[in-house]
Amino acid sequence: MDETDYKIIDFLREDSRETNMEIARKLNVSEGTIRKRIMNLVNSGIIRKFTIETSLSIEGIVLIELDSRQASNTLKTLKSLYSDIYEFSGSIDVAVRISKNTIEELNMEVDKIRDLKGVVNTDTMVRLK
Amino acid sequence: MDETDYKIIDFLREDSRETNMEIARKLNVSEGTIRKRIMNLVNSGIIRKFTIETSLSIEGIVLIELDSRQASNTLKTLKSLYSDIYEFSGSIDVAVRISKNTIEELNMEVDKIRDLKGVVNTDTMVRLK
DNA sequence: TGTGAAAAACCAAATAC
């Protein structure tokens, strides 16, 4: 992670479809250099995913109350199912962030969470437009 | 916005660097069709931006308890300050999602929220690695 | 990093819906 890597990340944050060539031109290096660096950033987990932001998805945060006796197992399960997980420091309660195309799909996903062993209760917040 | 557009969006959400060609192959249409449709999705504002998710930033969700008598005003203030706001349906309590480079910066931002008029209490959740 | 082959993106005209 040097200055060049940070610049590459900044460019990709703004436009992840910018070509390697174009980034290379801006940074005065070869295309192959950009391609290899991006590959390394992905392999090392620094770049998690290339994605888009849309105006149509429903985004929700599901607050999840866990049974404290099963908390660590349930948390493990949640981690395997969702990538966007939040936790109070030092508390057993967690939240997952979910993005779906419709409110129905979001509700179905919440139902899945409610059915998980060790989940006592859930509360869903929806992103304001 | 038809079925094809939704599928294109789903593919791009998973990998915004997937080539038009590859998407075209999966949907059995020509590359030009995919390119034009993506262009239309961008121009109509449905696709807001092509971006990346990284593991560099600290992401937090701040749960905010509002004074019910000032709730609508405080919510208005929060909306002007943050773009990623979540709300329980029919409840006065909200959450904002904040992304910062360090935990210190995140805490400073939370302090700002606590100082807002009408904010009774806050609780911060931090994204798990 | 530089080179050359393969792939993808792009453009304009023709066609299909």
Next chain:
DNA sequence: GTATTTGGTTTTTCACA
């Protein structure tokens, strides 16, 4: 009339020295 395909050109990607 709008959307899609087709064919030809430019640009980018990718592997290898």
